[in-house]
Amino acid sequence: MENGISDSKRLSLIYLQELFLQKTDETHFLKMPQILAFLEKKDIFIDRRTVYTYFKLLNYTGFDIVSVREKGDCKYHHPQRIFDITELKFLIDSIAASKFLTEKKSKELIDKVKSLASDYDNAALNRSVLLGNRVKSINNTVLENLDSIYAAIADNSKITFQYMRWNPQHKLEYQKGGKLYSVSPYAVSLNADNYYLIAYDNAAELLKHYRIDKMKNINLLHEAREGKKIFKSFNPVDYTLKTFGMYGGREETVSIECSNSLVGVFIDRFGYAAHLRPDFDNADKTIVRISVNVSPQFYAWLFALGTGVKILSPDSVINEFIAMTDSVLKNYRN
Structure with missing residues (x-):
């Protein structure tokens, strides 16, 4: 006692x-x-x-x-709960849909979320989520990597890490023979169900991004970060909007003519960053102006919209798009 x-x-x-x-x-x-x-x-x-x-x-x-x-x-x-049943269902579905989590980690987190409900609500949370049928990460260190990155940002420290890539045997192998990457971390972005580190590359002296589930052996250097001037004017949200599939490219302001029926596609992708005006020569068309990092992924996205869209400017983007489609057609003709 x-x-x-x-x-x-x-x-x-x-x-x-x-x-x-x-x-x-x-x-x-x-x-x-x-x-x-x-x-x-x-x-x-x-x-x-x-x-x-x-x-x-x-x-x-x-x-x-x-x-x-x-x-x-x-x-x-005890009537009160931190989360109501609808919110718990949403959390479970979000965990199940998260590609950056392994199947094992997803099941662990879902069980923890279910424990927040009463036994009666717990039955309603058996969502029959087919984790095995979803594309899931096989790297179980994503959450640990996130902790290390956030710790480095809070400490204003550079980090080193090794970067991985897939080989034809469906195995992750070291890029550049396991050479250490040295960067100054500034932000984390969730894009297309994957987490990315946005960082200043100390050697190349520019901003780059890295898939966090492909980073390994992250180490805090406790050296002050570089690139603060560049990142001071950097907006992570704009960066994510402009970058398709998180593939880098030069930034361009692109004008596109699109069918009125496709306006929603641009608004869904760019939100208020998509500037719209009527096409004064054709009432069925709208002119869209967007700022985007041009890349093959951006061109592929436009190509999927078919004849309902047409690049109007700049000429450099038009010519690149034509060259890309010609090279793809040539590949099939050969």
Whole structure:
């Protein structure tokens, strides 16, 4: 016994909290005989007056146990939850859809999310999520890599790491023979279900991005980051919008003529960053002006929109697009 509080009392509070989290919610209740029977199974024998005292202690800590009168009797429940059932379903679906998590880690996180619900809601959270049918990461260090990167950013430190790539045998192998990359980390971006580090490349003296699930052996150098002047005017959100598939390219302001039916495609991709005006020569068309990092991935995205779009300017982008489509056609003709 310490400070007048017995071990039994401490355990009773923990067990009661566990009981009310698992067996009650907004619509499910417990009666006093059920509560006392539960405690007796834990070898804790107390009367209802002591239980009322424990309820007051739990309420004082913010864990509210609410009593409801019913036909001359009382029933009790813990109605409040950090997340409601709809929010928990959303979290589970988001975890299942996250490609940067391994199947094992996804299952672990889903089980933890389900533990936040009562036993009754838990059944509704069996979402039959087919993790095995989804594209999932096979690198189980993504979350650890994120922790290391955020720690480096908070410490204003450079990092070194080794970078991986896939080989034809479906194995990750070191790029550049395992040579260490040295960068100054500035931001993390989630794009197309993958996490990317946006960093200043100390050797090349420019900003680059790296897939975090392909980084290995991250080490904090505790040397001050470089590239602060460049990053000062850098907007990670704009960078993500402009970069297709996180493939780099030079930034261009591109004007595109598109069918009115395709305007939504540009708004969905670029939001308010897509500047729209009517095509004064054709009421069925709209002129879209966007700032984008031109790359083969950007051209492929435009190509998928078919004859409903046409690049108007600049000429350099038009010529690159024509050259790319010609080279693809040549590959098939040969």
